[in-house]
Amino acid sequence: MNSILNKEDEAAYICTPETAIRDVLHRINRTDYLFQVVLDAERKVLGTVTDGDIRRALLDGGNLDDAVVDWMFVEYKYGFDDDPAGARAILYDKERPVKFIPILDRQGKLVDLVSRTRATDDIGIRRALVMAGGFGSRLGKLTESKPKPLLEIGGRPGLDHVICALEEAGVPEIVVSVHYLADQVKAFIENRESRSKITYIEEETPLGTAGALAQLDDNFSDPTLVINGDVITRLDYTALHGFYTKHGVDGLLAVAPYEMNVPFGVVRVGENGRFSGIEEKPTITEFISAGVYYLSPEILALVPSGRKIDMPEVLNRARDLGLEIGLFPVHEYWLDVGRVDDLARAKADHA
Numbered sequence: 294m295n296s297i298l299n300k301e302d303e304a305a306y307i308c309t310p311e312t313a314i315r316d317v318l319h320r321i322n323r324t325d326y327l328f329q330v331v332l333d334a335e336r337k338v339l340g341t342v343t344d345g346d347i348r349r350a351l352l353d354g355g356n357l358d359d360a361v362v363d364w365m366f367v368e369y370k371y372g373f374d375d376d377p378a379g380a381r382a383i384l385y386d387k388e389r390p391v392k393f394i395p396i397l398d399r400q401g402k403l404v405d406l407v408s409r410t411r412a413t414d415d416i417g418i419r420r421a422l423v424m425a426g427g428f429g430s431r432l433g434k435l436t437e438s439k440p441k442p443l444l445e446i447g448g449r450p451g452l453d454h455v456i457c458a459l460e461e462a463g464v465p466e467i468v469v470s471v472h473y474l475a476d477q478v479k480a481f482i483e484n485r486e487s488r489s490k491i492t493y494i495e496e497e498t499p500l501g502t503a504g505a506l507a508q509l510d511d512n513f514s515d516p517t518l519v520i521n522g523d524v525i526t527r528l529d530y531t532a533l534h535g536f537y538t539k540h541g542v543d544g545l546l547a548v549a550p551y552e553m554n555v556p557f558g559v560v561r562v563g564e565n566g567r568f569s570g571i572e573e574k575p576t577i578t579e580f581i582s583a584g585v586y587y588l589s590p591e592i593l594a595l596v597p598s599g600r601k602i603d604m605p606e607v608l609n610r611a612r613d614l615g616l617e618i619g620l621f622p623v624h625e626y627w628l629d630v631g632r633v634d635d636l637a638r639a640k641a642d643h644a
Contacts, residue, residue, distance in 0.1 A: 297326060297393065297406040306406060307332050310339055310362035314347055317361050318624065321347075326408060327532060330395055331365050336402040338395050340365030344532040345539055351550075351622040352580075371395045374404045384409040417534050418587075419515045421464045423455055424505065425522035426472030426496050431632050440474040442522040443481055444636065447643025450481060451630055454525050460488040462530035464518065470505035472496040500600070503607045506588075507598040514590060516544070519604075521584035525639050526627040528585060536621055537587050543616040544592045546608065547585035549623045553577045583623050591616060 297306065308317055308329045321327050321344055328343040342365045347355075350364040372380025374396050383394055384407065396405040429441030436444070442452035452469075459467055467489045471478045475495060482491055494508045502521070509517065516537060518530065528547065537545050554576050563569030586604065592611045596602060608618060630636045 295408045297408055306330055307403070308361060309333075310360060310365075312361050313357070314350070314355065314359050314361055314364060315357040317342060318344070318347060318357070322529065326393060327535065328393060329361070330403065330406065331361055332403060338369070338371065338397065338401065338403055340367045341369045341395070342366060343535075344529065345536045348532075348536065348622045348624070351624060352620060357624060369395070371397055372407070374398050380407060418459075418462060418464050418518050418530055420466045420468070420509075420513060421459050421518040421520065422468045422470060422494075422505065422509065423452070423459075423520055423522050424470050424502060425452055425478055426470050426475070426499065426505070427522070427631075428473045428499075429523075429631070432636065433633065435633070435636070436473075438474075440478055441631070442478055444630070446525060446630065446636075446639045451525060451639070452478065452481065452522055453485065455520060455522060456482075456485075456487070456489070456491070458526070458528075459518075459520075459530070464530070465489055467491045468494055468509065469522075470494040470496060472499055498601075501603040503596055503604040504600060504602050506593050506596040506607070507600075509593065511590070511594070516587050516589045517593060519586040519588060521629070523631045524584040524627070524629055525643075526583070526585070526623065527625040528583075528623050528627065529625060533585075533587055533621055536619070540619050541617075542619040543589045544608070544611065544618045545587040545621045546618055547583040547587075547621045547623050548580035549583040549627045550578050551581045553579070580620070580622065583627055584629060585621075585623075587621075589616075592618075 305324050306329060308320060308331055310331050317329055320329055328341060330341050331339045333339055342361055346366050355364055370383050370391055371394050372383055380394060380396060384391060393406055393408040395403055396407055398404050425442040427441060429436035432441060443450040446454060456467060469491060471493055479493060494505045496505060533545060556574060558571045558573045559575050561570040595610050596607055611618060628635055628639050630639045
């Protein structure tokens, strides 16, 4: 077992029940193990919360301003400080292993936190595919002589933002799919000081938003991260990998909340077509695809070679075959810069 706490870093892993989810996320992202323990004033453990717990809460309608006590996990596993063998058995349970547990004294007060691995033991995402071959037609004259991924945001190409985020997440292999003005994209990559190994897939004809997947090395046994080249985000890729691993799904679809303001009174219809209420100019929030996917080799194998195909068709085919695709809500900064207004917003955000 690996002890996590010491006098210097204990405060980094504990929070009060009144702490807002938004603040809990900031705390989680500053730690190596991506969790918090909720303590009362007497140091008794009320619950635990991980990045994955919060994202599931958001799928269930939670709000980042909610108190953590509303969404913490209360059926957590724990051990006692006078029974190290019992704590070890819980950590290494073959049927339901956990990454960490609180260690309590017999009064239920926190003594330590232990993990079965070091924070650096998990290799994480091993390969990413960046889709950078689109025409960028929605951007009009801006992309007549320059490919969309090379349009500058904050003084550097948008593609550089995407690649840097992957490199900071420790992704060792990055593949970039190119087509429109491909030589410009390749020249930019070859002239940057890359920390990851970067290779290309050249689409002779446009293959849609998923066709390039068929050209990846099919001997790769781990899932592949796929991201659209026009997505600027601070998404936590480490958390995404952990979410995928914990839930045992075949793929993840990142989703972002999208608000729509209805400029009219919305009438609610009850039984037998009767009026049940009216809501004046409501704001409706739906989840939209964030252009980020984490796909197993089984899903990649469904992409036909040499044929144009879009990601929705691939995901629907996987679902129909019984493969499980989870949803990963994005609460971090996220923006699709495929339209003029959104590109301008990204420029302002990174000024």
